[in-house]
Amino acid sequence: MNGEIVFFDLILLSVVGLLELAFGIYLIVRYVRTSSIVFFALFVFFLSLWVLTNAAAFVIPIHNVFFDIDSKLSFVFAILLFPALYLYVINFPIPTILINWRLILFVFTAPILLSTMILGSGTVVFGFDKLIENQPTIFGEAFWAYSFYMLFMYAIILFELIRQINKSKGSHRWYAQILFFAVFISGAIGLLFNLVLPSMFDIRIAYWIAPSSSIIWLALVWWATQRK
Numbered sequence: 350m351n352g353e354i355v356f357f358d359l360i361l362l363s364v365v366g367l368l369e370l371a372f373g374i375y376l377i378v379r380y381v382r383t384s385s386i387v388f389f390a391l392f393v394f395f396l397s398l399w400v401l402t403n404a405a406a407f408v409i410p411i412h413n414v415f416f417d418i419d420s421k422l423s424f425v426f427a428i429l430l431f432p433a434l435y436l437y438v439i440n441f442p443i444p445t446i447l448i449n450w451r452l453i454l455f456v457f458t459a460p461i462l463l464s465t466m467i468l469g470s471g472t473v474v475f476g477f478d479k480l481i482e483n484q485p486t487i488f489g490e491a492f493w494a495y496s497f498y499m500l501f502m503y504a505i506i507l508f509e510l511i512r513q514i515n516k517s518k519g520s521h522r523w524y525a526q527i528l529f530f531a532v533f534i535s536g537a538i539g540l541l542f543n544l545v546l547p548s549m550f551d552i553r554i555a556y557w558i559a560p561s562s563s564i565i566w567l568a569l570v571w572w573a574t575q576r577k
Contacts (some may be wrong), residue, residue: 358557362404365564369397372567384448385441388433391566395430400560424495425464427543431502432456438509438528463498466569467491496544503536529572531566538562 357563364569376390402423435456439446470490510532513525539559547551 358561359404361561362400362407364398364559365561366397366404366521369393369400369564369567372571373397385437388437388440392430392437394574395433396425396567399430401424402426403557403560417473421467421470424467424491424568428460428467428495429457429497431499431506432460433507434532435502435509437509438506438513438532447448459498463491463494464541466494492548496548499540506532507536524573528570535559535563535566542576 361426370393372391373393376386376393380386380390398563406416406423409419427483436448436453467489488497507529510525510529514522514529517525542556543559547556
């Protein structure tokens with residue numbers, strides 16, 4: 350892979366990840382008593398860690414033990430951001446499901462079990478050597494479980510957003526529509542460039558697009574929240 354491209358991807362992902370991490374800290378400090386924003390902040394934290402672990406993959410040698418750890422953590426953070434986003438979506442702008450500790454534990458049970466499976470596996474979910482062109486994708490033990498969970502949660506979150514749109518009126522309805530658009534587009538980009546293309550077709554040239562563009566839709570969602 351071209352050295353200039355690797356450097357550009359590293360800098361871009363690092364800047365995006367650090368900005369998102371700082372934004373998550375700001376949300377916690379500023380809105381610590383607002384449950385919906387806390388869930389959104391948790392989502393932002395997982396999102397930033399996903400982006401930063403993608404950035405770290407460009408500097409850790411492929412045969413270093415930390416590369417394997419970083420790769421697995423990247424998949425884990427990608428998993429964990431979905432339940433956090435789901436809890437935010439069902440709670441804001443209008444609660445559609447009563448949130449309690451039992452629901453939170455239930456929502457996080459599957460991703461925690463899947464994360465444990467990934468971390469304990471001998472291989473990553475799927476991977477490739479970023480320095481070797483045309484290398485076939487290597488599939489791990491958790492690939493199908495990971496893929497099913499990501500697609501399932503994506504569909505569930507979109508379904509809940511449609512419910513929000515149907516229940517809401519005025520500015521709440523407008524915000525729900527913005528959030529639906531943001532999640533639909535960003536989720537489609539992420540699933541396409543970070544799951545379908547690299548795993549099914551060995552197309553990895555645009556692997557950086559989803560994590561680097563996440564800050565754009567994140568800014569859009571927060572802007573809509575402030576105007577709601």
